[in-house]
Amino acid sequence: MAEKEDRIKILTERVLSRFEDYDINPKEVSKRLSLLINEFKVPEEEAVRTVTNYIIKELDISPSETFGESPIKSISELSRSGEWVTLKVKVFQLWDADSPNVSQVGLIGDPTGIIKFVTWAKSRKPEVEEGRSYIFRNVVTDSYGGRIQVNINRNSEIIEIDEDISLPPREIEVVGALVAIQQNSGFIQRCKTCNRVIKKGICAVHGKTESYDDLRIKGVLDDGMNFYEVILNEENLKSLTGIGVEEAREIVKESLDRESVLEELKKRLLGYYFRVRGSRGNRYFIVREIEAIDGKAVEFADSVLKEIESLKKEIGV
């Protein structure tokens, strides 16, 4: 029991530390935390958040005041909704707002990516212009239709800056490991009329149809910091594995199973590193060139060792 009380005390202090300039009754906070955690068995983190939000609402203060500056993040780091962040961006494109509640909508970008933004009319923020760079301070992430965006509300601030923020390069190069191969990969069949992938000879649009064989891999390339969904076509696959449509037919002739082509491709691709050049599409990374890594990784050993040596000196080991 005493242990529980101590825990509540610690959590109470944590909540209060965010409201140092305000006069808040600690007993009230502890009571609420204890009710949520001990009575209702709400996880601690959720309880802390709930009580914090309650205080924010009660005192009618903006999150930017209590939490200070939202951290500066790059667009590629935004991964969940409900996060308060500050972004340094260039306005890439403005769209027509289709609702009276929205004053501006469009795309903003930084070197790591491009993201949709929405400025709510009631936020009464100044309008931004295409091609200019701004700091978007205290904006909040949101997901809409399964994609992440940022909303500008009344607690946000938009400040124009002289700096010219660059947008993601048109073509990028990534070296990563193929960490997953997704469904509808392998030795597939396509509809002769529309080229869509068909299953069991039935096209989703054209019904029973004439088909032709094709090879493709939908996969995920991962460099430990980001992941890229890639589609490899027959040409890519033939150059990497030696298996093209002809070879795939041979494999099927022997094994009498179309799936064995995918198994063979997996053995040669999954968990291997590739160097890919191409551009970012809406969802998929459009591959222009792909090759296996060249096996010269060891050449970087000395520079890593040198860096370790200097860090060791720095800490005095």
Place this chain on the structure above:
Amino acid sequence: MDTFQRREVAKRVFAYELSKSTYTTSEGDRTPKYVLTPTGEKCNRVFMVGVLLDKEEVKPDSNFWRIRISDPTGVVTGFVGRYQPEALEALGDIQPPVILSIVAKLNIFEGETSKFLSIRPESINVTDTQTRDYWVIETAKHTVERIKRLMDGADEDTKLAKDVYMTDIGEYLSMVEKAVTVIKEEAEIFSEEGRGDDRTDDIADESAGLKETEEVKTEVGEARIESSEIEDIDLEDFEFEEEEWDLSDILEEE
């Protein structure tokens, strides 16, 4: 809070560091769980390249396998069962010792007195020394970057890692140094023998496997001194989410 469903990046962390990781964070019920490592990487998924030392069915005919994977820094234990169908299928044809690439989720068994990390492979594939070399160098670079952030103490994850583990920076720098040195020396041996790039994967696989097995033996010895608490784990403490099985032999080995 509503979660944007985004694929988790597979982080690069050496086996030694993973085996020391005991702290999990989760921002809410519907957000993914992350394991925080001693140098401050938050991982939900990892990508590893290492040597399969052994595979063993946890109970006869359970088709639930325990594997041990080693890289130049240490060993992690993994479990593969019916919830990892792709990895299970691949593992069937594989015999140790052999170099594998593994994409895995992490799991921490929590006892009352101690914790124990294991990996749950999603996919497993046999790979070559070239991939292993690349992975070691890549993981070394990522780890050094994390250590630098840890020294700056600027971001929240590394600050938390420092508080939780009281991370000894020198220990982790030495770990990376050792891994890179092993890879570099092996490459030098091969080029001295005049085989260079001509080495066939089979020969390289075999010798690398043996070499690393030796490496591991010494490592396990060191680990025993450092983390004798593992031996004290009361097995009754662990709640198994998948199936009941006996952990006693793993823990004795460590």
